[in-house]
Amino acid sequence: MGRRLFSFDRALGARFVAGADEAGRGSLAGPLVAAAVLFDLERLRPGDVRSLGALNDSKQHTPETRAELFTVILRIATRVAIVSRCAPGIDVRGLHATNLAALRDALRRVWCDGCICLSDGFSLGGPGSRAVVGGDARSAAIAAASVIAKETRDRYMRRADHAHPGFQFAQHVGYSTPEHREAIERLGVSPLHRLSFQSIAYQQLSWPQ
Numbered sequence: 111m112g113r114r115l116f117s118f119d120r121a122l123g124a125r126f127v128a129g130a131d132e133a134g135r136g137s138l139a140g141p142l143v144a145a146a147v148l149f150d151l152e153r154l155r156p157g158d159v160r161s162l163g164a165l166n167d168s169k170q171h172t173p174e175t176r177a178e179l180f181t182v183i184l185r186i187a188t189r190v191a192i193v194s195r196c197a198p199g200i201d202v203r204g205l206h207a208t209n210l211a212a213l214r215d216a217l218r219r220v221w222c223d224g225c226i227c228l229s230d231g232f233s234l235g236g237p238g239s240r241a242v243v244g245g246d247a248r249s250a251a252i253a254a255a256s257v258i259a260k261e262t263r264d265r266y267m268r269r270a271d272h273a274h275p276g277f278q279f280a281q282h283v284g285y286s287t288p289e290h291r292e293a294i295e296r297l298g299v300s301p302l303h304r305l306s307f308q309s310i311a312y313q314q315l316s317w318p319q
Contacts, residue, residue: 128148147258166253
C-alpha cells in the first residue's frame, strides 16, 4: 500500500511533495488537529519506503499500528508540522473556516521552493496547491499527515480523560457515541465541548445565557 501511495506522489514530477490532513472535524469535543508532512522524494531510500509499507488512511489502522507509523514518519519525513484549533475558536470562527485555515497554516510551515502541496479533498489555494479527493488513500504525503494528525489528537484526548473524568474521552476521543451522549446528559458539557454543534447530545441541556 505504501509503495502505491509513493508512486502517486512521484508521478507529480516534483522532488518535494507535502500533504495535509486533519483529525477531529466531526467530533463533539476536543480540538481540531491539522498536520502537514513534507517528503523529499529524491532522498527517500528503498528501506524508508519499506518502513512505510503499511501507510494508509489513518482510520484504517489499529491504534498500535498508527502509533508505530507515527514514529517512523517523524524519522523519515523532511518536515512535519502540527496545528491545533480549540473548541472555543471553532465555535467563534465556524468549523469549515477553522479547518481550512489550520490546513493552510500546517502546509505553510513545511513548504519549500518547488514543493507541491496536496490536501485531502479541500482546495486551499496558493502556489503548487492541489486538492486530492480521497487523498489519504492515494497520496503518501497526505496519508502520513492523516496518521500524524489522528495520533496527535488521540493522545491529547487520552490525557484529557484524566482532567475531565466521567466523559470517557480516552475511549471515544470526543466523537458522538451513546456513552458520550449519556455522559453529556449526566454531567453537562466540559470546556472541551463545541457548543456551536447542532447535536442531539445537547438537546436536553439548559444553556447559560
